[in-house]
Amino acid sequence: MTLLLLGLLLFLGTHSVSILAPDWRRGWIARHGERPWKGLYSLVSLIGFALLIVGYGWARQSPVVLYTPPTWTRHLALLLMLPVFPLLLAAYLPGRIKATVKHPMLAAVKLWALAHLLANGTLTDVLLFGGFLAWAVADRISVKRHPRGPVPGAPPRPANDLIALGAGLLLYVLFLAGTHAWLIGVSPLA
Template sequence: MGWIEFALAMVLFMASHRIPAALGVKEGLVRVLGARGYTALFSLASLALLAWVIVAAGRAPFVPLWDQTLAARWAVNLAMPLAVALAVFAIGAPNPFAFEGRKGDFDPDRPGIAGLTRQPLLWALLLWSCAHLGANGDLAHAILFGTFAGFSALGMWIVEARRRREMGADGFDRAARHTGLVPFAALISGRWRPASGPSVARLALAIGTWALLWYLHLPVIGVSPLP
């Protein structure tokens, strides 16, 4: 039953990211709730399904593949603050390139989080999944985190291609001139310089979210995040 629950949770999570758009449900909900309302509802549903997937992976039969190392545990603790910060600064920020971003109020000369990377939430998911993949050497978690890593990497290509079609090649290139897909690439190349420091409110929220996730990891997941 553990494998059945895990497979069902994985299928529902993946389907939730394709079926609403394919069946026209997304457009109907956007009309009723507005873009922000739909994003909030979709985010809550995704988080709930993600939590179920993680819990279901823990319930699946344990099949060892590789041993956990101290370096792998440190990698998780170093990657997670950055992953959480990317996610918090991504959701609802002016960013026409990412599905979690707000299309309005975007200034190509002051791209904000898009200057750091055009796909911050998918990079956050990739960091989370890759770091946890190394620290969890059983079959169920290897499937879980490996799938999410592939989902994140493929998702970047899909979203970028979709936005280029929607905006047109010239429009996309004009809007993206001070941005980069790879984190910090635009900063290193000199195409982007932050116009101001990060939002204090979002930074505080990122720190608080990371601290809460770290604190709840043992009681909820059953494993201490300490290296």
């Protein structure tokens, strides 16, 4: 559990600097440069992500059950996951989806986390998915109050929405068909 918590702290912590200390971040970049910031940010995020994955895997071996979700919540989770991949792709493929949702990556994270909280009831799941849900909500509030620059991605085109939808739904089907079981060790359809 300690590795999971450390991973969450490092991963979500680095992703929270813009929320909690935007002036400190700007000052650090002004003193040291954008490239060193991106390098350090990426390194700490990657270490946090690795610790998060290993810690989650280890913590799942001795689950502490907090609640047992009813079967219907798994079906609801599958439905909530349907727009997640298209939203993730829309964050980097600007079109009407991105213009309408405004922050499709954060919307995707919120739906992903909520779906997994509905379908899983262990302490490990609540920490992981609850942590990501809380972070995404806080980040969305922060972005509303302090708008940030554009996210790098493809140039805006009408075809981007079709690409995001098509490729996103394909990824969803692949995850259902076996990728989730292969990566995570659990089939969402079981």
